[in-house]
Amino acid sequence: MKLVAKNSRIECGKTIEKLMGIHRELVHITTDGNDYTHKHRDRHFDVGIAEGNLIGIAAGLAIKKLPVIINGITSFIITNAFMQIRDDLCFSNLKVIMLGIGSGISYASLGFTHHSFEDIGLLSNLPNIKMYLPADAIAAKKALTDAVLRDGPSYVRIRTGNEPVVYQGTHAKKLNFSKPTVVSEGKDVIVFTYGTHVFKMLKVKNRLKSRGVEIKVVDVNSIDVYPRKLLLEEITSHKKSFVIEEHCVETGLGSLMANLFIENNIKTQLVKIGLPKEFCKIAGSAEELLSRYNLGINEIEKMIIKNL
Amino acid sequence: MNQSRADLIKLRRRIVTMCYRAKMGHISSALSCVDVLYVLYKNFLNKNHNDFILSKGHAAPGLYVVLNHFKHLKDAELDKFGTLGSALTSHPTCLVPGIQFASGALGLGLSVGVGMSLANKIKGIKNRKTFILIGDGELNEGSVWESLIFAGNNSMKNLIVVLDKNNIQASDYSKNIIKTDPLIKSIKKLGWNTVFTDGHDTEKILTTINSVFNSQKPTLIITNTIKGKGVSFMENDPAWHHRNPTEEEFNLAIKELTL
Numbered sequence: 001m002k003l004v005a006k007n008s009r010i011e012c013g014k015t016i017e018k019l020m021g022i023h024r025e026l027v028h029i030t031t032d033g034n035d036y037t038h039k040h041r042d043r044h045f046d047v048g049i050a051e052g053n054l055i056g057i058a059a060g061l062a063i064k065k066l067p068v069i070i071n072g073i074t075s076f077i078i079t080n081a082f083m084q085i086r087d088d089l090c091f092s093n094l095k096v097i098m099l100g101i102g103s104g105i106s107y108a109s110l111g112f113t114h115h116s117f118e119d120i121g122l123l124s125n126l127p128n129i130k131m132y133l134p135a136d137a138i139a140a141k142k143a144l145t146d147a148v149l150r151d152g153p154s155y156v157r158i159r160t161g162n163e164p165v166v167y168q169g170t171h172a173k174k175l176n177f178s179k180p181t182v183v184s185e186g187k188d189v190i191v192f193t194y195g196t197h198v199f200k201m202l203k204v205k206n207r208l209k210s211r212g213v214e215i216k217v218v219d220v221n222s223i224d225v226y227p228r229k230l231l232l233e234e235i236t237s238h239k240k241s242f243v244i245e246e247h248c249v250e251t252g253l254g255s256l257m258a259n260l261f262i263e264n265n266i267k268t269q270l271v272k273i274g275l276p277k278e279f280c281k282i283a284g285s286a287e288e289l290l291s292r293y294n295l296g297i298n299e300i301e302k303m304i305i306k307n308l
Numbered sequence: 309m310n311q312s313r314a315d316l317i318k319l320r321r322r323i324v325t326m327c328y329r330a331k332m333g334h335i336s337s338a339l340s341c342v343d344v345l346y347v348l349y350k351n352f353l354n355k356n357h358n359d360f361i362l363s364k365g366h367a368a369p370g371l372y373v374v375l376n377h378f379k380h381l382k383d384a385e386l387d388k389f390g391t392l393g394s395a396l397t398s399h400p401t402c403l404v405p406g407i408q409f410a411s412g413a414l415g416l417g418l419s420v421g422v423g424m425s426l427a428n429k430i431k432g433i434k435n436r437k438t439f440i441l442i443g444d445g446e447l448n449e450g451s452v453w454e455s456l457i458f459a460g461n462n463s464m465k466n467l468i469v470v471l472d473k474n475n476i477q478a479s480d481y482s483k484n485i486i487k488t489d490p491l492i493k494s495i496k497k498l499g500w501n502t503v504f505t506d507g508h509d510t511e512k513i514l515t516t517i518n519s520v521f522n523s524q525k526p527t528l529i530i531t532n533t534i535k536g537k538g539v540s541f542m543e544n545d546p547a548w549h550h551r552n553p554t555e556e557e558f559n560l561a562i563k564e565l566t567l
Contacts, residue, residue, distance in 0.1 A: 006497060027426075027430065042430070043430060045426070047454070047458050048454075048457070048458070049457070050451075050454035050457070052415075052416075052450070052451040052454055053419045053422075053451060053454035053455050053458055054417065054458060055419075056416055056418070056419020056423060056425060056451065056455065057419050057420070057422050057423035057458070058421070058422020059419070059420050059423055060419065060420040060421060060422060060424040060425070060427065061423045061424070061426060062423075062427065063408055063409060063420065063423070063424055064359075064424050064427030064428065064431075065427075066427050066430060066431075083413055083416070084416060084419070084451075087411075087413050087416060088409075088410075088416060088419075091401070092402050092404075092409070092410060092411050096371050159475075169540075190566060249353070251335075252337075264405075286456045
């Protein structure tokens with residue numbers, strides 16, 4: 001199939017405009033992002049560089065039964081406005097959708113202030129919030145559409161720049177945010193991943209196939225109440241599990257999975273590959289930095305072979 | 309004695325009694341703003357025509373007794389303040405009848421009030437006011453300034469913020485922490501209408517609110533108050549921010565709060 005690349009940020013902007021056309025009560029608020037969406041200006045607001053106020057205002061709108069989509073840079077929203085997310089949104093279970101842009105280390109050379117390796121870990125502590133971890137622009141659009149229809153706060157985690165599309169052709173129909181998506185079957189090892197690493201894993205899978213290793217790839221497209229039980233079913237079907245994520249592996253999906261192993265007395269091996277708990281102190285492109293953290297395609301392939 | 313004065317003595321007695329019994333609650337903060345809460349609920353909030361947020365959540369006992377006085381909260385619920393299983397915690401949440409927003413962490417209420425006012429504007433509801441009661445210590449919080457800037461910039465004329473200026477915060481007099489007066493002066497420059505009144509005179513509070521109802525800008529009403537108002541030994545003493553009275557102090561307080 002022809003490789004298609006799409007930019008999640010741009011596609012989400014178009015989707016927000018479309019959703020605001022369908023849901024006439026939906027409000028969009030941004031933080032110094034006035035160029036992001038252009039339609040429905042009567043329900044569009046820019047609060048300036050003020051993340052706390054952004055979430056607070058969104059909460060006020062949602063209390064008055066107007067659902068809200070906010071967007072901004074992940075590392076600024078989640079860390080700067082964590083108290084507002086906790087107290088204003090999650091306690092009252094308000095319908096506010098946070099679109100976090102530039103997640104993981106996708107902002108690369110912009111430096112550590114713009115990286116988010118702790119957002120999933122932080123939000124994992126909070127009741128009521130659903131985290132969407134879309135693999136590509138198609139999934140990101142679908143995540144926003146899904147989030148608008150559910151009650152309570154949501155977080156949609158996207159990166160920046162053009163990303164290859166996974167959910168096209170036969171994969172397109174598989175995506176469903178109420179359960180993990182099995183994007184590829186394989187009997188030898190099972191890999192749990194999310195975000196743009198779903199595409200990377202499909203590449204790795206093809207390479208390892210020629211070596212006689214079959215990989216099952218599961219896209220953990222969202223973290224909610226559901227994954228625990230459904231992930232457990234997947235884990236027990238294989239002798240070796242891997243978690244691969246562009247997030248601190250101690251507090252992200254790796255941590256969630258490790259807990260599942262311990263709580264359910266699972267004796268098989270779990271290998272976690274993700275960002276270390278350290279600040280990135282060097283420049284480089286996103287792909288160069290990912291390789292450095294064993295998260296590039298070549299490195300993942302090597303790590304899987306090493307741990308077979 | 310007029311009705312309001314009699315009601316407020318009763319409400320103050322109830323604040324002190326429920327906090328004494330529960331061994332919790334910020335008594336002096338509640339006594340500082342109970343007059344404003346009474347005027348708001350009696351005149352502007354009783355028929356659900358407007359919205360209200362208590363941003364200084366630690367004054368919750370004051371809000372609870374006023375909600376009870378105006379029949380939003382039952383006696384049986386109020387009596388359970390602080391007991392196991394009650395929704396009436398020391399800071400208010402939306403689980404309590406009549407309360408729309410959970411507050412306690414300072415500096416959060418103003419943004420939420422701005423959002424509520426914005427919602428009314430989007431819905432085309434023209435005359436619905438959003439009242440937000442904030443403490444003077446909250447002016448230390450950056451998030452408050454983010455909201456002040458946004459509301460001033462957008463001429464949110466249906467926003468009325470009441471600042472309970474009792475000059476004391478948790479640990480000390482405000483003047484020894486962050487001086488409040490220069491901050492209040494700068495709010496006017498951000499596009500706000502600012503007016504001062506006596507926060508313990510119900511007539512003046514009412515007149516002042518009525519006078520700003522048609523303002524074309526958001527309004528900040530600075531109510532000059534005394535923390536601990538009504539109980540002589542609690543008045544204007546930072547130590548009473550956290551304290552709960554001894555039996556002897558409680559009896560003295562009740563004696564002072566008798567009609």
